[in-house]
Amino acid sequence: MTQLEFYKSFQFVFELIFAELLFVYKLPRKSKFPLRLAGAVAALFLFSFLIPVVNNAYYFAFIFLVIFVVSFLLAKLCFRASWLTVFFCCIAGYTTQHMAYEIYTLCTNIMGVNMETPLNIYSSDAFTGVFPNAFIAAVYFFVYVGVYCVSFFSFSERMESGEEVHLKTSFIFLFVILILIIDIVLNAVIVYFVSPDGNVLYLAIAGVYNVLCCIIGLYLQFAVALQNQLAITLDRVQQLWHQAKEQYSVSKENIELINVKCHDLKHQLRVLGGTVSPAVLKELEERVSIYDSTVKTGNPALDIILTEKSLLCNKNGIKFSCIVDGAQLNFMAEEDIYALFGNIVDNAVEAVLKVKPEQRVVSLQVKCVNDLLVIKETNYFSEEIVFENGLPRTTKQDTRYHGYGIKSIRYICDQYGGDVTIKAEDNVFTLSILFLAENVAEMAARNAAKNQ
Numbered sequence: 001m002t003q004l005e006f007y008k009s010f011q012f013v014f015e016l017i018f019a020e021l022l023f024v025y026k027l028p029r030k031s032k033f034p035l036r037l038a039g040a041v042a043a044l045f046l047f048s049f050l051i052p053v054v055n056n057a058y059y060f061a062f063i064f065l066v067i068f069v070v071s072f073l074l075a076k077l078c079f080r081a082s083w084l085t086v087f088f089c090c091i092a093g094y095t096t097q098h099m100a101y102e103i104y105t106l107c108t109n110i111m112g113v114n115m116e117t118p119l120n121i122y123s124s125d126a127f128t129g130v131f132p133n134a135f136i137a138a139v140y141f142f143v144y145v146g147v148y149c150v151s152f153f154s155f156s157e158r159m160e161s162g163e164e165v166h167l168k169t170s171f172i173f174l175f176v177i178l179i180l181i182i183d184i185v186l187n188a189v190i191v192y193f194v195s196p197d198g199n200v201l202y203l204a205i206a207g208v209y210n211v212l213c214c215i216i217g218l219y220l221q222f223a224v225a226l227q228n229q230l231a232i233t234l235d236r237v238q239q240l241w242h243q244a245k246e247q248y249s250v251s252k253e254n255i256e257l258i259n260v261k262c263h264d265l266k267h268q269l270r271v272l273g274g275t276v277s278p279a280v281l282k283e284l285e286e287r288v289s290i291y292d293s294t295v296k297t298g299n300p301a302l303d304i305i306l307t308e309k310s311l312l313c314n315k316n317g318i319k320f321s322c323i324v325d326g327a328q329l330n331f332m333a334e335e336d337i338y339a340l341f342g343n344i345v346d347n348a349v350e351a352v353l354k355v356k357p358e359q360r361v362v363s364l365q366v367k368c369v370n371d372l373l374v375i376k377e378t379n380y381f382s383e384e385i386v387f388e389n390g391l392p393r394t395t396k397q398d399t400r401y402h403g404y405g406i407k408s409i410r411y412i413c414d415q416y417g418g419d420v421t422i423k424a425e426d427n428v429f430t431l432s433i434l435f436l437a438e439n440v441a442e443m444a445a446r447n448a449a450k451n452q
Contacts, residue, residue: 002053004053004060005053008048008051008053008063008064008067009045009048009049009051010045010048010049012048012064012067012097013044013045013048013067013071015097015100015101015144016067016068016071016093016094016097017041017044017071018097018148019093019094019096019097019100019148019151020071020075020089020090020093020094021093022092022093022096022148022151022152022156023089023090023092023093023096023155023156023159024075024078024079024086024089024090024093026156026159027079027080027081027085027086027089028079028080028081029078029079029080030077030078030079030080033078036077036078037078040074040075040077040078043070043074044067044070044071044074047067047070048067048070051063051066051067057188057189058185058188058189060188061184061185061187061188061189064184064188065181065184068090068094071090072086072087072090075089075090088221088225091176091177091180091221092151092155092156092218092221092222094180095176095180095214095217095218095221096147096148096151096214096218098180098183098184098187098210098214099147099151099210099211099214099215099218100143100144100147100148102187102207102210102211102214103143103147103207103211104139104140104143104144105203105207106203106204106207106208106211107139107143108136108139109203109204109207110204111139151218155218155222158222158226159222159225159226175220176217176218176220176221179213179216179217180213180214180217182213183210183213183214183217186206186209186210187206187210297322297324297325297326297327297366298325298326298327299326299327299329299330299337300334301334301335301337301338302324302326302329302337302341302366303326304338305337305338305341305342305345306322306324306341306345306364308342309341309342309345309346309349310322312345312349313349313362316349316353316360317357317360318349318352318353318360318361318362319360319361319362320345320362320364321361321362321363321364322364322365323364323365323366323367324364324365324366324367325366325367325368326366328366328367328368328373329366331416331443332416332443336412336415336416339408339412340408340409340412340413341364343405343406343408343409344364344375344377344409344431345362345364345377346405347405347406347431348362348377348379348429349362351379351380351381351382351383351429352379352380352381354381354382354383355380355381355382355427359380360380361379361380362377362378362379363376363377363378363379364376364377365377368437370437371436371437371438372434372435372436372437373434373435373436373437374432374433374434375432375433375434375435376430376431376432376433377430377431378428378429378430378431379428379429380427380428380429381424381427381428381429382427385424385429387422387424392406392422392424406422409431409433413433416435416443417435417436418433418434418435419433419434419435420432420433421433421434
């Protein structure tokens with residue numbers, strides 16, 4: 001086995017797998033994932049081992065590109081995501097691996113050890129080892145670990161779990177792919193033709209150029225993807241806001257209609273008082289009173305949404321505790337109040353429906369504390385909560401249409417300068433929103449002037 005045969009069959013595949021895992025690990029996994037992953041890894045090693053070696057620089061570059069394509073196809077068999085999303089992650093992984101390789105090679109060239117057989121992957125000599133000495137092994141370890149860690153925390157961690165990659169325009173992504181291909185081919189040509197001459201200057205210049213290409217490629221790739229992701233998230237949050245605005249108008253009419261009907265029913269029950277038994281009459285009055293229990297907080301929009309949610313809680317056996325000074329929220333638009341508290345209570349109800357009946361309690365407070373307006377909601381929960389960017393990750397399988405309630409809460413609060421904090425400790429979920437009193441007073445005065 002030659003140096004190249006060992007590198008393309010084992011070392012490169014090992015590096016590539018770890019690099020790609022840095023980016024695909026957040027993707028939703030298919031059933032029997034461990035078995036699929038083990039089979040994919042074994043298949044990739046076998047495939048790379050069986051590829052024949054021809055002494056040609058362009059063929060060398062072609063070998064590595066083919067191995068990458070196979071790794072991408074095998075990754076698609078393991079993860080339940082779109083072809084574009086898996087390919088996007090694999091490209092990022094390959095770029096990271098190539099960047100680590102280029103930095104490692106640059107370091108060894110500067111140290112003047114590039115001509116030693118274990119470092120020249122295109123050598124036709126028999127394989128004698130991966131590293132010529134312990135120092136070079138340490139350089140390899142720290143370079144690869146360092147590059148992989150920087151790439152992971154700078155790029156991979158900024159992508160949300162389960163989020164599909166959407167590209168409004170594919171030009172930048174295609175450009176990134178082209179940069180990587182040219183980089184790989186250029187590296188193969190330079191190392192193949194220049195390395196035997198020992199021209200350290202050319203190798204160093206080429207190494208710096210290749211590293212810069214990898215950094216630029218990764219930056220462009222994730223800058224475009226994150227921008228599109230933020231645009232899609234904002235669009236979906238705004239859609240929820242518009243839906244809440246429409247729902248607010250409908251709910252307002254429905255609550256008013258229910259109150260009128262319940263008021264009429266009470267009068268009719270009094271008329272029937274002498275014709276039905278006291279027990280039946282009491283039961284009917286209790287049932288009617290459930291729908292006549294309008295919440296009064298001092299804010300019309302808040303009254304409507306809390307009345308609506310109190311009925312929902314009553315139906316599901318949930319104790320809904322409210323200590324709310326709604327007048328403090330008059331600085332907010334009615335549709336924002338409806339959307340904000342609708343999302344807060346809906347998320348709480350969804351969580352407590354999964355706990356024991358005695359723990360089905362939702363507590364909501366709105367009050368002023370010193371110079372702060374505080375909105376606080378607490379409830380029990382049973383499922384594990386994983387946080388990303390300070391927000392809980394949705395537990396639903398389809399993340400395309402779920403997980404935007406909390407984002408909508410933050411979006412609305414941001415419009416009014418509020419700060420959202422979420423904690424989940426000892427099976428108690430706490431959502432806190434803080435507004436500075438001076439900002440609240442200023443916005444309230446502004447809204448009052450608009451309404452005059």
